[in-house]
Amino acid sequence: MRIPTELTKTAEGLHVWLPEGAGLWGLANCALITSEDEALLVDTPYTTALTAALAEAAGDVMAPGTAITRVVNTHPNGDHTFGNAYFTGAEIISTDMNLERLCSEPTPQQTQSLVRDSACDEPLGWYARKHFGDYDYTGLDVVPPTTTFSGEHTLRVGSTEVRLIEAGPAHTAGDLLVHLPEQGVVLAGDVLFIDDHPVHWQGPLSGVIAACERLLALRPEVVVPGHGPVVGPAEVRAYVGYLRELEGLIHEGYARGVDAYAVASEILAGGFHPQLGLAERIVILTAVEYRHLGGGGVTVPNTIGLLAGAARWAFEQAQPTRASGTAGRPS
């Protein structure tokens, strides 16, 4: 993992913190909106150490005397909210639904316990150590939003207009997009992943597609995903194509009566977008889609249970195949 020491200027008054997180969980993008002597941060990193690194980099681009006094959380996952506590006294803005669902997210302590106390020879324990074992959650407290809204909420940072647009249920139940109309930029949060297969805990995929179409209707020139490099609208359209293709494959498997894990395994065995990282997330996307197809509706996702499914597939892939070794070797 490479932690950036600088923010990248992406538009006038917008700097983005872009950790190189391809193939990794937990390294999300954050964005700093500055104008005059005001600064607003969109999403906060996963740990105190990451947040301190971001805050130091932010200090280099803010006018002297400027402090981050406002934070927006695009959704309640820890890799976008655990750093909230670092900004003591800040106003934290999100949707009503994000606040409601924050209490059903795995806490820093639960995640730490999963890494430390689970059996390392079982799929979930093995996977948790591999993907979350490098993070230190010690002393992290979850700090909830202090200002919430439903629908749309417009604010100003200095002279910059910032529009917050609720676009869930999609990745989570209450995702929001951040639109900077004067700059032609949308910050997508985890509605959009680039370079890795996405994970969408809430779904259904049609909800994620609708959120992406809502984003495209804002006609941005620049789109910042929750994870991965900054892109333009063409990449968002390609991502919508990916989602539609996946939706079709899952629905076809469901109609055949095949169980979710088997369908996900089939999709992966067929080489579905093999250039993308974290293929095992297809197991999560399929399980969530099946819940909707089965009439499960908008229930609170079982994050750890879904992660266990992905871990099972990754664990199976990592085992030596029966064909290898000395068995069957001609004598």
Ligand SMILES: [Zn+2]
């Ligand atoms: Zn994320």
